[in-house]
Amino acid sequence: MKAPNGHRETQHPYETLDRASRAVVARATGGSSPTAAATAWADWALHLSRAPGRQLELAERAMRSAAKLALYAGRGTQGEAPFAPRPGDHRFDHPGWALPPFNLWQQGFLACQDWWDGAAQPPRGATQHNADRVAFMARQALDVVSPSNGVLTNPEILQKTIESGGGNLVRGAARLAGDMAARLTGQSESPDEGYAVGRNLACTPGEVVYRNELFELIQYTPQTEKVHAEPVLIVPAWIMKYYILDLSPENSLIRYLVEQGFTVFAMSWVNPTAALRDTSLDDYRRLGVMAALDAVTRIVPEARVHACGYCLGGTILAIAAATMAREADQRLASITLLAAQTDFTEAGELMLFLDESQLAFLEDMMWDQGYLDQAQMAGAFRALRAEDLIWSRAVRRYLLGEDEPQFDISVWNGDATRMPARMHSDYLRALFMENRLTAGRFAVEGRVIALKDIDAPMFVLGTEKDHIAPWHSVYKATLFTENELTFVLTKGGHNGGILSEPGHRGRHYRIGHRTRDKSYMDPDTWFDRHPAKEGSWWPEWSAWLTRKSGAEQVAPPAIGAPEAGLPPLGPAPGTYVFQT
Structure with missing residues (x-):
């Protein structure tokens, strides 16, 4: 099929080499520019390094949080917890999180999250866009080490493992192996047989x-x-x-x-x-x-x-x-x-995913491929709600070993272009x-x-x-x-x-x-x-x-x-x- 408009632009071989090299990196990073990320951290850190008052403020915030945690632990974790999950964060809904030591692990994680919420506010002179990106990247990093992701640190997973004799982990490992194989071979997950386009989806005559x-x-x-x-x-x-x-x-x-x-x-x-x-x-x-x-x-x-x-x-x-x-x-x-x-x-x-560096990186990747792929696009949307769309899903699928019921909208959501x-x-x-x-x-x-x-x-x-x-x-x-x-x-x-x-x-x-x-x-x-x-x-x-x-x-x-x-x-x- 012939493109409706124009032809590929001509450019110097040196520029072609530059774009090709960046496209290789872009494929490895899913289209995320390392330069854009480094620039955001540098902007935030360099301005913070010249703000001794702000540094003292953050040190005081850390000490206050540590004192709250110590007081909470000293009470035998009785009374109201000092830190609460963000609205919409359901990782800690299980009643087991109210029991020690899980509640201390949860509170320690939420205290770190609270500190970074304050630390990522832009120091004077730093751009709001870079500070927002730092906050986003810090949130992504914290989500990786959340106690909700561990077999021994999540009471719900631990309870399920004991009750099933480890069957949940066996089922989860099989799913993980299947998902990795599908990703390596470029295969997409098949929708539930109960949903089919033209039969009960997109079926208006x-x-x-x-x-x-x-x-x-x-x-x-x-x-x-x-x-x-x-x-x-x-x-x-x-x-x-x-x-x-x-x-x-x-x-x-x-x-x-x-x-x-x-x-x-x-x-x-x-x-x-x-x-x-x-x-x-x-x-x-x-x-x-x-x-x-x-x-x-x-x-x-x-x-x-x-x-x-x-x-x-x-x-x-x-x-x-x-x-x-x-x-x-x-x-x-x-x-x-x-x-x-x-x-x-x-x-x-x-x-958060867009500035000149990031856009140039995406353009080089698309220049190489000819399009933006479904998986590359979907990754950005999942990252915006990583605690729910990435980590909570991984916990349910691979550690709890639970089947994910499919709905019409989830089938459509997996049918990207x-x-x-x-x-x-x-x-x-x-x-x-x-x-x-x-x-x-x-x-x-x-x-x-x-x-x-x-x-x-x-x-x-x-x-x-x-x-x-x-x-x-x-x-x-x-x-x-x-x-x-x-x-x-x-x-x-x-x-x-x-x-x-x-x-x-x-x-x-x-x-x-x-x-x-x-x-x-x-x-x-x-x-x-x-x-x-x-x-x-x-x-x-x-x-x-x-x-x-x-x-x-x-x-x-x-x-x-x-x-x-x-x-x-x-x-x-x-x-x-x-x-x-």
């Missing part, structure tokens, strides 16, 4: 009606006698497979929309190989979003389109919409952004590193675009516990637009908050509406002024789409448009979703 080198377009079979005249086009993220929005039948957002009387189209991105190494971010707009919109309007002519983008799909949709506004293209009836960022100044913990080298470099550099979109420096086809040009009404949603697209960052869409906008903040994380079907227990959301004449409201004030409502946000969105649609409903359009060169190409979920 439909047909592929368009295909190019970047995506397949799926048109879903109508389930109501009448539909809204305006179709819905869903632009998913290309970092994972599209079917997070069509997971199981009971929590499929796509199925829900179809049942509400909407004609729904969804893009299913290709899983790129090195053949697409030169595909750019603009190719994803031009040959992706715009090609999909063109196909939808040929199938449903004379109807404006409700466009919805999720995560990275929302970012590229915002770019496409701003470009359309500049060109006076009025085909969008509304724009929905789900957990999608348009401004990246508060992009969350992912920024690659990303073309040029596109991923464009995205990281132009948006994450340089924040060009809201800084007035993002050019499409040689001319700068502006989000404030967008006239179509917007529905923007953030999730409370999102560590990939923090809701404060998502909320910034209200700062850089001037159109009618509804903002929703829902309970959950980046994926779980989206899967919030009606009837889902324990769900709530907040919703607010901004008209053109209202001034900007900061996110914390917005939060305080909009009380939580119980239930799912899905009906709110469906009702909002209905209000932005025409009053009359019509007969469902045909599947595809053979007369316009768009015949059905095969049943949903298509072929790209099965690419590995």
